[in-house]
Amino acid sequence: xTWQSLFTWQVTLIKLRKQEKNISRYWYHNMLNKELHIExxxxxRKQIVLTYYYVNILVCSIWILSxxxxxxxxxxxxxxxxxxxNTYLFYFFLIAVAHGLVNYTKVPASDLEMYNDTFKLYxxxxxxxxxxxxxxxxxxxxxxxxxTKLSFGNLPVVALFWTIFTYYTFFYALYEYDKVFQSSNRLxxxxxxxxxxxxxxxxxxxxxxxxxxxxxxxxxxxxxxYCRGKRIYRLFFVLAFLTHFSTVIFIPIIFLTRxxxxxxxxxxxxxxxxxxxxxxxxILEVVNGLHLNPSNPLFASITDRAQMYQExxxxxxxxxxxxxxxxxxxxxxxxxxRAGKLFEKKETAIGARRFLAIYMCFSIFVALIRNNLLLSLxxxxxxxxxxxxxxxxxxxxxxxxxxSFVLLLVFTAPVRYFKGLEASAFxxxxxxVKLMSYNVFDFLxx
Numbered sequence: 461x462t463w464q465s466l467f468t469w470q471v472t473l474i475k476l477r478k479q480e481k482n483i484s485r486y487w488y489h490n491m492l493n494k495e496l497h498i499e500x501x502x503x504x505r506k507q508i509v510l511t512y513y514y515v516n517i518l519v520c521s522i523w524i525l526s527x528x529x530x531x532x533x534x535x536x537x538x539x540x541x542x543x544x545x546n547t548y549l550f551y552f553f554l555i556a557v558a559h560g561l562v563n564y565t566k567v568p569a570s571d572l573e574m575y576n577d578t579f580k581l582y583x584x585x586x587x588x589x590x591x592x593x594x595x596x597x598x599x600x601x602x603x604x605x606x607x608t609k610l611s612f613g614n615l616p617v618v619a620l621f622w623t624i625f626t627y628y629t630f631f632y633a634l635y636e637y638d639k640v641f642q643s644s645n646r647l648x649x650x651x652x653x654x655x656x657x658x659x660x661x662x663x664x665x666x667x668x669x670x671x672x673x674x675x676x677x678x679x680x681x682x683x684x685x686y687c688r689g690k691r692i693y694r695l696f697f698v699l700a701f702l703t704h705f706s707t708v709i710f711i712p713i714i715f716l717t718r719x720x721x722x723x724x725x726x727x728x729x730x731x732x733x734x735x736x737x738x739x740x741x742x743i744l745e746v747v748n749g750l751h752l753n754p755s756n757p758l759f760a761s762i763t764d765r766a767q768m769y770q771e772x773x774x775x776x777x778x779x780x781x782x783x784x785x786x787x788x789x790x791x792x793x794x795x796x797x798r799a800g801k802l803f804e805k806k807e808t809a810i811g812a813r814r815f816l817a818i819y820m821c822f823s824i825f826v827a828l829i830r831n832n833l834l835l836s837l838x839x840x841x842x843x844x845x846x847x848x849x850x851x852x853x854x855x856x857x858x859x860x861x862x863x864s865f866v867l868l869l870v871f872t873a874p875v876r877y878f879k880g881l882e883a884s885a886f887x888x889x890x891x892x893v894k895l896m897s898y899n900v901f902d903f904l905x906x
Contacts, residue, residue, distance in 0.1 A: 512541060520554075527558035527903070528896045531657055539650045548635060555657055556627035561903035563623040563667040564616045565889035571668050576615045579608045599702035600671045619667045622674055626666055629677035630656060630845075637684040637849060640811030651870045652852045658873035661845060664884050669841065675704035676845055683818060683849070686714060687811040706838050709825070710818075717817040724817060731821040735828025738835060785843060788850050789823045791862070792816050795854060812853050819850050 519537050523530035534551045568576050582590055582605045594601040604618055611617035631653055638649045666673045682696035697714075700707040712734070716727035796816040826839045855866040878893050889898060889906050 512543075515541070519551075523554050523558070523900075525899050526896055527554075527561055527900060528898075531555055531558060531654070535650045535654045539647055542646045545635075549632065552631040552635070552653070553624070553628055555653070556624045556631065559627055559657070559663055559666065560620040560623040561900065562663070562888055562895065564620045564903055565906040566616075566619060566667050567887040568615075569886060571670065572619065575604075575618070575670055579604055579615055579618055580613070582608045583613045597671060597703055597705065599699055600674060600704070619670070622670050623666050626673045626677045627657070627661060629674075629681055630661055630848075633677065633681040633684040634848070634852065636681065637687060637815070637852065640684075640687050640815075648852065648855045648866075651855065651866065652848060655851065655870045655873050656848045658877035659869075661848070662841075663877070664880065664886055665841070668886065671704045672706065672838065672841060675700045675707045676842060678703060679707045679710055679842070680845070680849065682710070683714075683815065683846075687814045689811070707842075709822075709839065709842075713818055713821050713825070717814060717821060727817065727821050728824060731825045732828060735825040738825075739829040739831045741835070785823065785826075785840075785847065788847050789820065791854055792819050792823070792850055795862075796820060815849060815853060819846055822846065 515537060519530065519533050522533045534555060538548065538551060566572065578601075581593075587602075587605065590601075590605050594605070604622075607618050607621045608615070634649065634652055634656065661673075678696050678700035682693045682700060685693035685696060697707065697710060700710075713727075713731065716730055717724070793816075796813060822839075822843060826836065826843045829839065830836045851866055851869060854862045878895075881888075881891050881895070884891060889895070889903060
């Protein structure tokens with residue numbers, strides 16, 4: 461090897477070592493930057509997690525100090541953080557308990573007083589003895605039997621339980637119905653939950669029409685599952701029927717709305733005919749005309765129930781509510797016709813069409829039975845609460861006019877709620893806006 465080649469080899473070796481050092485230095489700095497980036501991300505995530513838990517604690521504390529005010533805090537929390545499903549359901553439960561606590565303080569009157577008279581009998585009966593009198597609406601009465609026994613006869617606990625059950629199930633139905641829309645928008649969901657707490661579910665009737673309110677929430681969950689294409693919807697309709705027999709009307713309506721859109725006109729015609737027939741019925745005359753054997757406990761219960769409903773006078777549906785429902789119906793028909801253009805995805809349009817078809821057919825049926833005051837009031841109750849789902853559907857279409865209309869309904873809901881409470885014939889711990897100043901212990905110690 462000559463000295464020239466040896467020199468060249470040494471120079472090459474020095475260059476390779478420099479490159480190796482540069483590569484090592486680059487690799488070191490790159491790894492250091494990655495580690496710093498990971499540490500920064502970890503610190504940032506840790507801060508977010510800590511903030512999330514601190515806000516959770518704050519919201520729960522507000523709920524203890526004022527369950528009614530906490531509804532505002534809960535809705536803000538859910539809208540900002542968009543938490544997991546379990547967190548949603550937990551806070552839906554707290555919102556439901558807020559109204560349950562108010563009903564816990566309700567002075568028994570009218571229907572609630574009659575329910576309490578029935579529940580008092582359970583205290584001295586075992587389940588077999590109680591079962592001899594529970595022939596209609598077994599899911600409601602058997603559940604009430606166990607709640608009465610477990611609460612050692614503390615009857616306000618039964619009202620508390622069914623209020624929580626009704627609101628929680630209804631909110632869960634809204635959560636499931638939101639999944640119909642492929643691009644789930646938590647703000648719209650929270651808006652409708654907020655609306656439903658104050659107006660969408662008529663609070664004053666939640667412990668008055670206790671059975672029907674519970675059946676309503678189960679039927680709404682069944683409708684939500686049906687719109688999502690889940691077969692479990694059948695179970696919820698069975699439970700609804702076993703809670704209040706009037707929900708049987710949803711069975712033919714859902715069957716009719718399963719028809720293709722080209723045959724939807726048939727469903728409308730059938731509902732019109734069904735509505736006309738029902739409008740001419742007199743429940744007591746029909747039952748008496750069947751000549752049921754009064755010695756049979758089931759037949760005797762049916763006759764007694766018909767007699768009770770016939771003698772009852774719950775007043776009529778106000779003109780304002782009728783106009784409001786008519787407006788919702790007209791919007792629903794418009795959205796139903798233009799669903800393919802108003803919704804972004806085909807799957808969304810299918811789910812929304814299913815609900816809107818149910819809403820339209822049921823609205824027509826209720827409108828036609830208005831002459832039958834008893835049934836009209838019972839089914840208008842369902843129609844009114846179906847409107848929360850209708851408004852939710854309106855808010856999801858690509859229309860600023862409809863969305864602005866929904867926002868108006870949502871933000872005026874608390875005002876309408878407290879005005880209705882002040883004018884209510886039912887007495888609670890407080891029927892004024894001061895209700896927001898009561899904490900959990902104030903309600904429970906009343």
